[in-house]
Amino acid sequence: MSYILSDVKGLGKKEDTLKEAGIDSVEKLANMDINDLTALKGFGKATAEKVIKNAQILISDSKADSSDIEKESSSEEMEAAVVKAELKKLEERKFQLHGKKVAEGDFVLVKITGRTQKGTIFRVSSEEDAKTAGIYDEKKAEQGMYTPEFVIIGKPGFLNEGLTEIVKEMTFFEKKSVRIPPTKAYGKRDPQKIERTGIAKFRKLNEGKNPEIGQDFMNKKGQRGVITNIIQGRVIIDYNHPLAGQSLDYNIEIIDKIENFEDKVEYFMINKGIPKENVSEFNVNYIKKEKTIEITIPKMFLFQNLTYVKFGLAMDLQTHMAEEIDDVKFIEVFEKLPLPPSPAESVMQKVEEYNKQEENKKDNG
Numbered sequence: 001m002s003y004i005l006s007d008v009k010g011l012g013k014k015e016d017t018l019k020e021a022g023i024d025s026v027e028k029l030a031n032m033d034i035n036d037l038t039a040l041k042g043f044g045k046a047t048a049e050k051v052i053k054n055a056q057i058l059i060s061d062s063k064a065d066s067s068d069i070e071k072e073s074s075s076e077e078m079e080a081a082v083v084k085a086e087l088k089k090l091e092e093r094k095f096q097l098h099g100k101k102v103a104e105g106d107f108v109l110v111k112i113t114g115r116t117q118k119g120t121i122f123r124v125s126s127e128e129d130a131k132t133a134g135i136y137d138e139k140k141a142e143q144g145m146y147t148p149e150f151v152i153i154g155k156p157g158f159l160n161e162g163l164t165e166i167v168k169e170m171t172f173f174e175k176k177s178v179r180i181p182p183t184k185a186y187g188k189r190d191p192q193k194i195e196r197t198g199i200a201k202f203r204k205l206n207e208g209k210n211p212e213i214g215q216d217f218m219n220k221k222g223q224r225g226v227i228t229n230i231i232q233g234r235v236i237i238d239y240n241h242p243l244a245g246q247s248l249d250y251n252i253e254i255i256d257k258i259e260n261f262e263d264k265v266e267y268f269m270i271n272k273g274i275p276k277e278n279v280s281e282f283n284v285n286y287i288k289k290e291k292t293i294e295i296t297i298p299k300m301f302l303f304q305n306l307t308y309v310k311f312g313l314a315m316d317l318q319t320h321m322a323e324e325i326d327d328v329k330f331i332e333v334f335e336k337l338p339l340p341p342s343p344a345e346s347v348m349q350k351v352e353e354y355n356k357q358e359e360n361k362k363d364n365g
Helices: 014-018 028-029 033-037 045-097 127-133 138-140 161-167 200-206 263-270 305-321 343-364
Strands: 105-116 121-123 149-152 175-180 194-198 216-218 223-233 233-238 248-258 283-287 291-295 327-331
Touching: 028 045, 045 248, 105 161, 127 291, 127 343, 138 327, 161 175, 161 248, 194 200, 200 233, 263 283, 263 305, 305 327
Parallel strands: 291 327
Antiparallel strands: 105 121, 105 149, 105 248, 175 248, 194 233, 216 223, 223 233, 283 291
16 A cells, blocks of 8 residues: 555645655655754654654555555465365366266265155255255255265165165266155155144143144154144144155266265264364374274363264264274363362452552552
């Protein structure tokens, strides 16, 4: 950023005097000798010192701003270079995988768009697709729900049965549109999964709150259901999957293969509900000789109930990465908290504070 004479504090109308003497820039004023400036009309020694100092400060600020701009520009160039390198790497990877058939046990990412036969979109693999479909939800985006599916080819538990059978016959970057029947999607609707309970009993199970139609509810067994009706003093809760009994249409594409050990572990962690932005806070130490992986729980998760998350993650790692992992250890470190002062220390501290206050009063008095 460049400055002009009028920007110099304390100069005021004396600017014209400087210009008449040939001092027409902040740089020239900053480099002047005090004796030369006091020789000009209206400049005493104090004023001369002041305006020269203020001019020098402006020059210093200008250089700092210029340096910041250069640093910012350099930083932006570096970021652009990193992005460019990543894009090039992705293109090379895409070229290597394109057209290759997936193999049993491959760790892959599958891009999915799922629709009911009525055209309602219930699953997308990117925020852009969610916005296009008009179903974008910021909370879901923060939870990382608009992402490709992590799948192990040929293994159950990642996709429904129908999609599991389809993807194992696909090649990388092949696009398919398929219809999956209820028997291989979320099953037929089961009348035995519809529960009827009295309102008074429901209130006891719902922290004393009244039921509402459309409300999600979890029973003591951990089953999730939806209240579909309230009639004649009875609450109707449907524990069937919302998509049960429906044929579903999918657009699918296998877009990547996960081969790095650390990346596989990370995807298993995300798959078990650990937010993607928090995964890096879990310190993972792999002891290859012992086929043991140690995962240190970060402070922010120490007081959360992660029992099922830890058990599920350990089972996944031991099952699907059996050649590399035998034991999974979770480490929780509770740092020692500072002890509160003893009663004697507290009394002495108060006495010292009182004495200081009294001394200050005397000094001020």
